Amino acid sequence: MNELLEQLVGTFVPSATGPAGRSQLVSLCHTLLTSRLSAAPIPDLFHTSEAVQRSLARAGRQSHAVAFADLVRRLESMAVVTRKWSVVHVLAALAETGDVPLPAKPLPRLLMPTSAGAASSTLPSAAVGLSAAAAKEVEMVRRGAGEGAVRAGSGNDGGVSENELLRDVIYALQGIDGRVVAFDKRAQAFAVDPRARVKAGQANLVRRVAELGWLYMRVKAFVVQASAAPSLGLVGQALVGALQGELAEYFKLLAVLEAQVAAGPGAHGQALTLRRLVVWVQDPLVRMKAVAMVADAARGLQGGELVSTIHAFAKHGDPFVAAFVESLLEQVCVPFFAMTSRWMFDGELADPFGEFFVVPNGAASADEAWHGKYELVDGLVPSFVGPDLASDILRIGKSVAFLRRACGVTDFAFDGALVGAWEAVTYASASSQLAGLVAAASDAVNAAVRSTLLGQFKLMPVLDICRRYLLLGQGDFVGYLMELLDDELARPASQVFRHNLLGILETALKSTTPIADAELADKLDVMLLEASPGDIGWDVFSLDYVFTGPLTTIFTNDVRAKYLQLFSFLWRLKRVERHLSSTWQRHVNSASALRQLPELDLVVRKCHILRNEMAHFVFNLQYYIMFEIEGAWTELVELLTSDRTHLDLDAIYGAHEAYIDRILERVLLDGSAEELLSLITQIFALISKFRTTQDVFYDSAMGEVARRAAAEARAYERVLAGEWGTTDKESDASASSYYQLTPQARAQLGAFNVKYDELVTQLIDMLNAQSASALRNLSFRIDFNEFWKSKRSSNP
Amino acid sequence: MEHQVQQAMEVITEMSDMLNTGLTREQLALVVDLCEKGVNPEALAAVITEIRREAEALKAEAAHTP
Numbered sequence: 001m002n003e004l005l006e007q008l009v010g011t012f013v014p015s016a017t018g019p020a021g022r023s024q025l026v027s028l029c030h031t032l033l034t035s036r037l038s039a040a041p042i043p044d045l046f047h048t049s050e051a052v053q054r055s056l057a058r059a060g061r062q063s064h065a066v067a068f069a070d071l072v073r074r075l076e077s078m079a080v081v082t083r084k085w086s087v088v089h090v091l092a093a094l095a096e097t098g099d100v101p102l103p104a105k106p107l108p109r110l111l112m113p114t115s116a117g118a119a120s121s122t123l124p125s126a127a128v129g130l131s132a133a134a135a136k137e138v139e140m141v142r143r144g145a146g147e148g149a150v151r152a153g154s155g156n157d158g159g160v161s162e163n164e165l166l167r168d169v170i171y172a173l174q175g176i177d178g179r180v181v182a183f184d185k186r187a188q189a190f191a192v193d194p195r196a197r198v199k200a201g202q203a204n205l206v207r208r209v210a211e212l213g214w215l216y217m218r219v220k221a222f223v224v225q226a227s228a229a230p231s232l233g234l235v236g237q238a239l240v241g242a243l244q245g246e247l248a249e250y251f252k253l254l255a256v257l258e259a260q261v262a263a264g265p266g267a268h269g270q271a272l273t274l275r276r277l278v279v280w281v282q283d284p285l286v287r288m289k290a291v292a293m294v295a296d297a298a299r300g301l302q303g304g305e306l307v308s309t310i311h312a313f314a315k316h317g318d319p320f321v322a323a324f325v326e327s328l329l330e331q332v333c334v335p336f337f338a339m340t341s342r343w344m345f346d347g348e349l350a351d352p353f354g355e356f357f358v359v360p361n362g363a364a365s366a367d368e369a370w371h372g373k374y375e376l377v378d379g380l381v382p383s384f385v386g387p388d389l390a391s392d393i394l395r396i397g398k399s400v401a402f403l404r405r406a407c408g409v410t411d412f413a414f415d416g417a418l419v420g421a422w423e424a425v426t427y428a429s430a431s432s433q434l435a436g437l438v439a440a441a442s443d444a445v446n447a448a449v450r451s452t453l454l455g456q457f458k459l460m461p462v463l464d465i466c467r468r469y470l471l472l473g474q475g476d477f478v479g480y481l482m483e484l485l486d487d488e489l490a491r492p493a494s495q496v497f498r499h500n501l502l503g504i505l506e507t508a509l510k511s512t513t514p515i516a517d518a519e520l521a522d523k524l525d526v527m528l529l530e531a532s533p534g535d536i537g538w539d540v541f542s543l544d545y546v547f548t549g550p551l552t553t554i555f556t557n558d559v560r561a562k563y564l565q566l567f568s569f570l571w572r573l574k575r576v577e578r579h580l581s582s583t584w585q586r587h588v589n590s591a592s593a594l595r596q597l598p599e600l601d602l603v604v605r606k607c608h609i610l611r612n613e614m615a616h617f618v619f620n621l622q623y624y625i626m627f628e629i630e631g632a633w634t635e636l637v638e639l640l641t642s643d644r645t646h647l648d649l650d651a652i653y654g655a656h657e658a659y660i661d662r663i664l665e666r667v668l669l670d671g672s673a674e675e676l677l678s679l680i681t682q683i684f685a686l687i688s689k690f691r692t693t694q695d696v697f698y699d700s701a702m703g704e705v706a707r708r709a710a711a712e713a714r715a716y717e718r719v720l721a722g723e724w725g726t727t728d729k730e731s732d733a734s735a736s737s738y739y740q741l742t743p744q745a746r747a748q749l750g751a752f753n754v755k756y757d758e759l760v761t762q763l764i765d766m767l768n769a770q771s772a773s774a775l776r777n778l779s780f781r782i783d784f785n786e787f788w789k790s791k792r793s794s795n796p
Numbered sequence: 797m798e799h800q801v802q803q804a805m806e807v808i809t810e811m812s813d814m815l816n817t818g819l820t821r822e823q824l825a826l827v828v829d830l831c832e833k834g835v836n837p838e839a840l841a842a843v844i845t846e847i848r849r850e851a852e853a854l855k856a857e858a859a860h861t862p
Contacts, residue, residue: 001830001833001835004826004829004830004833005830005843007826008823008826008827008830008843008844008847009847011820011822011823011826012823012847012848012850012851013847013850013851013854021850021854025846025847025850028846029843029846029847032839032842032843032846033835033836033839033840033843052815056814064814067814068811068814068815071807071810071811071814072811074807075804075807075808075811078800078803078804078807079800080800080801080804081804081808081828081831081832082832083831083832083834085837086831086835086837086840087808087827087828087831087837088811089837089838089841090827090831090837090840090841090844091808091811091812091815091817091819092815093837093838093841094815094817094818094819094841094844094845095815095816095817096815096816096817097816097817097818097845097848
């Protein structure tokens, strides 16, 4: 090789110059050739020729470019030259140097050692067409050559220098392919180019560092993808922001590393080596692993779900990772807490992306402002909040919205200290403070709701009116109203008109114990149920109450239907009671007259006994019902007026519903005791029938009394006229119907009696079989002296 | 064989002219030989530039010291 070099030098340097200079030059050239200059970019003929063609084309020599391509093709087909690329590369590197006079600057150290380093550094590398890196190498070698020492990059002849590997690795850390280290899409990892001559150990180190680059690419991809998604949401934005912060930190680290690499080996004693780099990136690697882990898990998630997912990582066993996740949560939770506080303190949803765990139900009507308008989405409740707190938060917001919108309370506000404390809540303090703050807010708003309902909206008086009027607790009113309605309601249902009834209701209200609050009394209303054919006024009449404003939240349509159901049952019971009292009236009024008909004594007595039995049953049923209503009522009043602050609107509603349900259950209307109810209904029907039968019987008996009186009067007249007082004809004709009546009535009454006995016995048996003590109590009331029991045992 | 070498040299010379490297035919032959020996082309280019520079310097020296 030396010979060739000498020849080469000889072609340039005139032989006149001294052999000493020439040999020196040759040895320098040798050093340059054997030293590890930067490896050629890519040993690819096509690539190089392309580059040359491009530069020719740029210089406006299109034809030359084409001609050059042709030449390269010709060269390619020749077997003589084996290293075609090298030749072309040398030519390309020396392009345009032929007629440029190079600065005639001698190598200072080489030829003039006395003026060392004077102006050696200015090499017009750009003009030479050499890469900057190569020029630098030349410079280095020249310096080294002056001292006679040859510096070899890594001692790995023809391989890749460590410094170069480092540079590539730094590229890889930024997700960029380097010359030797490139991203392998198939393996999804950075790998050293197998064609490059890199020691296995070094390649291994490179791989270990480059893992960080792979992680970075994942995170970066997530950040890019997530920020482009239209449904990212506020929590997602916070996460992306936090991750970007992480990446910024990472870039700072890269900048430092890059500076170290650029400073080059040998600049300081502490040069950067691959091995050192592996150690240095350990911590960032762990951190980036955590970041990538979170980013992977967060893909496609939103809002509360996202927070929960990240929160799961906070339990990571590695304290380093756990701390990182916590700091991340700190940032991610900011929008979540902002949404929560907006909801809790203003009752408003500020959730454009549907991330909050409270969602409005669009289908809910205005009446359902409390019960159906807002719903909890379990999946969006962050795991550190938990379902209990979430439902508390839901209720607080609902209560605030209820106060502001339904009740029109505008001046309600939370305690400033509470709001302040809430604003300061971060993820770190959430676990210790959240429950306390929510409880405090809950207490405050519940107290406000309760006092508004009880005060401004007079919940207790309204409930009292419902009990006294809808549940017929006000005896004098009910009695009087029935009396007034008697004529009106006896008509067929189609001829009963609400406006007439309203007038009667008003009269009844005016003439009985007045309601303290006239405004509330006005809301009592009459409602006519849907009539089925054959119904009379009594069957469709119902009292109602017009609930307005926030009270509709407590008296929902469901609850009102229950009141109507109760009313219609109690109304029927009252009517039966009224029937019995009318038969009693009849009995008393005609008792002295009937004494004239001693043959009827037995029947009348039987009537009397049966009526008494019936009255006993009806009264006891009524006592039982009133007792149950009063019991439930006392409990309700106690619950609502006690000073327990945890009574929220749900609890108030629930207490009232429980009160109504309890009454319904005791009155056997809740559907669980159909048979009992049907027995009672049958007894009611029997009583009505009994009443009509007795009426007919009394009518005819009274007719007989009148007939006898008339006959007697006529006989007296005839006696006065001097005739016979009685004629057989007369008495026989009219008495025959009367004498037929007695056995008929007796038979009918006997049948009633048997039927009634049967029904009541059955009822008592059934009541005794019930598990509810209240019903057994009813059976005891009806059969207090074991009258039915003895009857049953004597007459099985 | 000889003919082929001749042809190759012609092509290379043509390229060299087109790129205006300023290398003579003799020098090109030497470059090809060196390349065939497996020399790093980048380094070779650097060497040539160096030699040129030295030659200029020597020439200048010779001119100053006749």
